[in-house]
Amino acid sequence: MGSSRLRLTFLTLACATVLGGAAGTVYLNAHASTSTASSPSSAPASASATSPATASAPSSSAPADGEASVEPSAEPSVDRDALLAKAVAAVPRTDDTEVAVSVLDTETGQKAAYGDGAFATASIVKVDILATLLLQAQEAGRRLTATERTYATAMIQNSDNASTTALWRVIGRAEGLDAANERFGLTETEGGDGELWGLTRTTAADQIALLRQVFEAEGSELSTASRAYVQGLMGRIAAGQDWGVSAAGSSSALKNGWLPRSTTGLWVINSIGRVVSGGHAYLVAALSQGNATQTAGISLVEAMAKAAVSVCGESGETGAAAAGAQSSS
Known part of the structure; x- marks a missing residue:
């Protein structure tokens, strides 16, 4: 087992935040990183070497710092x-x-x-x-x-x-x-x-x-x-x-x-x-x-x-x- 290479996959949970009901906007931020370690002892070092920027870059359509925004919905027109x-x-x-x-x-x-x-x-x-x-x-x-x-x-x-x-x-x-x-x-x-x-x-x-x-x-x-x-x-x-x-x-x-x-x-x-x-x-x-x-x-x-x-x-x-x-x- 010591000489074999173990591929360790670290997945962060996908977070879905739904705001404002039908009138609001849904943002889904999923973050995943995959690291390869030559031995169990090297896994922590390899994981810590991953930079924050490459670990979870926010989507361009989502607000920064995990904040969510609500877009106001148009009032239904009445004839x-x-x-x-x-x-x-x-x-x-x-x-x-x-x-x-x-x-x-x-x-x-x-x-x-x-x-x-x-x-x-x-x-x-x-x-x-x-x-x-x-x-x-x-x-x-x-x-x-x-x-x-x-x-x-x-x-x-x-x-x-x-x-x-x-x-x-x-x-x-x-x-x-x-x-x-x-x-x-x-x-x-x-x-x-x-x-x-x-x-x-x-x-x-x-x-x-x-x-x-x-x-x-x-x-x-x-x-x-x-x-x-x-x-x-x-x-x-x-x-x-x-x-x-x-x-x-x-x-x-x-x-x-x-x-x-x-x-x-x-x-x-x-x-x-x-x-x-x-x-x-x-x-x-x-x-x-x-x-x-x-x-x-x-x-x-x-x-x-x-x-x-x-x-x-x-x-x-x-x-x-x-x-x-x-x-x-």
């Missing part, structure tokens, strides 16, 4: 438009009723939308008329007159039509509204003909753009004072007119529109505004036309607003389930 479409489909309505709804979380930027058709505004155009009046006054370097302020209060808080017609004339009717809307970023809104301000055509997406002009400082053409003025009026809507998107939150600033069409007898029911729910602020626009009754239209836009806020505020199936439950309630 909120699809979730909202599912929730809206669950809301009872007749085949003649057309709807569109859009929502934006002003803090996270999450958004969802359903429907891109154009709708008659009815009285929600009154927010646009006031925003136009304020922009024109800013450009002229003047304040609103006492009469204009009286009209504005009646127009927004009480939805007074005579006051609206007076301010519609002040801003230059559809021409003045359309010019301001170009500044506001509304690309699919067209002022009504002549004195027919209630037949202005708009989309849910454009109404969100208008609400951003009123409620967000960044990118707004309106001054801080002008925005605060509109917000204040929208936050003090007369009793009996404060339905709509307010159903989706604990507090709200809004404007509603309702109009029976003389040609069909069917109702246009719209609601736009800002609501607070679960500590987040949302801009919501819910539009509908072809409603059999005013009551049915109000129930419809409220259900759509609740569904939109739920989908935008939640993620995945949680939001879909909540939206469906609220829509059917």
